[in-house]
Amino acid sequence: MLLQALDLPTPNLTTFHATWGSGSAMVPEIRLDSPALFGGQTPNLSNLRFVGVGVPLNSPLYTGLVHLEIECVEFAQSSMLQLCEALAACPRLEDLVLSTVQFHLPIESVPNSTSPRQAAALAVSLPYLKRLHLYKLQHDATLFLLSRISASSSLHLKVSFNAGTALSTLYPVSRFPSLCGIALATNLELAYKSLTLRSSSESDGSYVFSIIDDARPAPRLFLGGIGQDLLLPNLTSLSLIYLSERTWDMTSFKRMLDGLPTLKTLSIEKCATCYLAALIVTPDSCLCPSLEGLRAVSAQINEKSLIALALSRTPRGNRASLLPAGGSFLREVEIRECNQVDITTAEVLGLMSIKVKWEGRDYGTAS
Secondary structure, eight states, X not given: OHHHHTTSOOTTOOEEEEEOTTSSSOEEBOOOSOXXXXXXXXXXXXXXXXXXXXXXXXXXTSSSOSEEEEEEEEESSOOHHHHHHHHHTOTTOOEEEEXXXXXXXXXXXXXXXXXXXXXXHHSEEEXXXXXXXXXXXXXXXXXXXXXXXXXXXXXXXXXXXXXXXXXXXXXXXXXXXXXXXXXXXXXXXXXXXXXXXXXXXXXXXXXXXXXXXXXXXXXXXXXXXXXXXXXXXXOOEXXXXXXXXTTSOXXXXXXXXXXXXXXXXXXXXXXXXXXXXXXXXXXXXXXXXXXXXXXXXXXXXXXXXXXHHHHXXXXXXXXXXXXXXXXXXXXXXXXXXXXXOOHHHHHHHHTTTOEEEETTEEEOXXX
């Protein structure tokens, strides 16, 4: 009965979800005599989700969609070219999720053996695309899609990297239309296993780019080239979350900060004090000369480093003259749940013309 129903035309069908198996293991692509399910008559279908159901990518089902999600499928016959053609047939697509999807056909050979029609299909313009998630794909497949799909500047893009994959495989980002919003990023968040860039614009909305490494702590791989090969000229905010002293060597960290001169605020959460100490101004080092705000939450910072930082970045400090012309003084500090910083430290900082919020209470006033 079910198979017979799948052969019948469904002109009013708008949503079709199909799941097979556990939803975690990959299922082989289905071999169909004809890929035209529902008689090829689904003119109003807009929402399609397959979990463990590998309908070939040349099926007319992949036409005119607004939401498309494919999970846990191993495509043995369908190619990346056919995926691009299917996406091109959905010009109003808003959501695209590909999770735990593998392709047997060689990905790198597809662009070299295409007809003019196929080559045009490889460049996929999706101006309405708001969400693109690529999770547990072959790395070549991920790069292929990023290089072919162009979307709006308000795209929310999430990518998972295989263990041991470096961020440098995305350099230069100009090769990838999907990454066009990175240059506009104003906020960078570096966490234990992820990197997230965000930008926002009243006219264009927000662009979000996230990379996740599920297999291992990834900062060493992600950080290489940030501020150098990966230029972020509009970045004003940096957040560090759950980074220990072993996560990142200070030479690499300082090299990154040296390439982020526009940084105005730093947030450290559950991080070692070395990340704070790197910002203390010395005769040999003045990283982030525009820094004005600091936020520390559950961080392992100590009183000594915090006061030394303040003394080097306030008008009343002993190293204020080392700040370059056009630099900014530290004006605001927020401290929460940092066991080594007490109320006395907050009061001392308040005397340095810094607006301090310690455990929700205000001390001092920025001048």
